[in-house]
Amino acid sequence: MHLGNENQRAGRARKYIWQVACRLAYGPLSPFTRRDSSQGERPPSRKALADIYLGYDSLLTMCEGNPRITISLMRPLVRRYFGTSKVIPFEDQAALVEETIAKYVSLLSTIRVVEGPVRIAVDVSSMDRSLMARVLLTVLDGLNDGETMLVLYSPSAYIAPPKDLVPIRNSTAAHPAIAVQVAPPDSGRIALLGVGYEYGVSLNILEAHEPDISFIFRPNGIDERFQQAGREANFGFDFGERNYEIVDYFLNDMAGAYDDISNLIVSTKHNSTIVAVPMGPKILSATMILAGRLHQPQVSVLRYSVASAGHYKDIGAEGVVVGVAVTMIKDREITAIQNIMSRQSY
Incomplete structure (x- = not known):
């Protein structure tokens, strides 16, 4: 990372930042992969979304620049917290992400598959x-x-x-x-x-x-x-x-x-x-x-x-x-x- 000029270092940082985030969240030092003596030496349950999928940067990255998905995900949060100056809890963010994913999957299931030659x-x-x-x-x-x-x-x-x-x-x-x-x-x-x-x-x-x-x-x-x-x-x-x-x-x-x-x-x-x-x-x-x-x-x-x-x-x-x-x-x-x-x- 230290080699190259500033633009090259910035490009490499953008390229590797999410791999590093995933390793921190799911790697051997993560609390979600370490055994916990209080729970019978089993890793804690991971039914909820991990923290790396939440927060401003993660939510925008998840939308991949799609304006419809961004509006669908952000509008309920804006309506609920606009003007309050409060930090949006991760629990609310996770609930909105899961709801948006469910809507998107439901939308995909309504698309009719046309029979015919593959392209x-x-x-x-x-x-x-x-x-x-x-x-x-x-x-x-x-x-x-x-x-x-x-x-x-x-x-x-x-x-x-x-x-x-x-x-x-x-x-x-x-x-x-x-x-x-x-x-x-x-x-x-x-x-x-x-x-x-x-x-x-x-x-x-x-x-x-x-x-x-x-x-x-x-x-x-x-x-x-x-x-x-x-x-x-x-x-x-x-x-x-x-x-x-x-x-x-x-x-x-x-x-x-x-x-x-x-x-x-x-x-x-x-x-x-x-x-x-x-x-x-x-x-x-x-x-x-x-x-x-x-x-x-x-x-x-x-x-x-x-x-x-x-x-x-x-x-x-x-x-x-x-x-x-x-x-x-x-x-x-x-x-x-x-x-x-x-x-x-x-």
């Missing part, structure tokens, strides 16, 4: 590529005929990146299910590389894999400053004498990007091994993971880490949500891995 939404905005692969592949394997997975992404707000060369700290397959088999020595090597604005990383990856041909996927998003930063970080997209092509894709048309990726895989997988390295926006990673799963075992989707372990930044969102809808259509004559996917951009 599952997955927000990949804050996932690393390994977690993203595990979640997407698990959901994809669980989809039945006609069911849909919505893959959603909220682009981050622009922050000027540093212009120092960024070292690659780790590189592995994003998931064992999308790792390529050992290829014959005479097969070619194709690289599908997504670029971001990490300075010099794309060139480092190309030098490490030495592909026969590379397809460089260049993002076009909401804020034009990202395009300028990406151009500077990738040396004006001039990668020397290598055999490469630039493929532009747009965040609001990731279905089109999926088609481009899939077409390249289909046209080259019979005589080449394909390595997909989706740097840049997370939605491209999700798209390449889905394409890699469909075209196994010819495609290996890799994840590269350029940040040190435990290094995270709080970055605001741009305020736009993009994504694709993946609908499963199963043919009885083919296996589940060969499922056909239809896409729809938002």
Whole structure:
């Protein structure tokens, strides 16, 4: 906690404060977990709400910014104690919390469940590529005929990146299910590389894999400053004498990007091994993971880490949500891995 500047320390404090509160309330030193000789060496009963769920901060946190729940919880307390200058007893707060929970559960029970195909939404905005692969592949394997997975992404707000060369700290397959088999020595090597604005990383990856041909996927998003930063970080997209092509894709048309990726895989997988390295926006990673799963075992989707372990930044969102809808259509004559996917951009 003592490392970093004031903003970093404050962010860590906000992140860990409730874990610490729960440990104090439920940990081995809590009176609710210690044995009490006056009660036959049994821990005291805990039928009432714990104190950590009561008080101004806890009540507002419990509401999670939902104005209706906040009004429902606070209005009776305001009516009863407004103008009295009294401290609201924890017993009254606990009674109101339990009553509000009962009302909320009752409200949920009145919502009619519509029969029909399942639709599952997955927000990949804050996932690393390994977690993203595990979640997407698990959901994809669980989809039945006609069911849909919505893959959603909220682009981050622009922050000027540093212009120092960024070292690659780790590189592995994003998931064992999308790792390529050992290829014959005479097969070619194709690289599908997504670029971001990490300075010099794309060139480092190309030098490490030495592909026969590379397809460089260049993002076009909401804020034009990202395009300028990406151009500077990738040396004006001039990668020397290598055999490469630039493929532009747009965040609001990731279905089109999926088609481009899939077409390249289909046209080259019979005589080449394909390595997909989706740097840049997370939605491209999700798209390449889905394409890699469909075209196994010819495609290996890799994840590269350029940040040190435990290094995270709080970055605001741009305020736009993009994504694709993946609908499963199963043919009885083919296996589940060969499922056909239809896409729809938002």
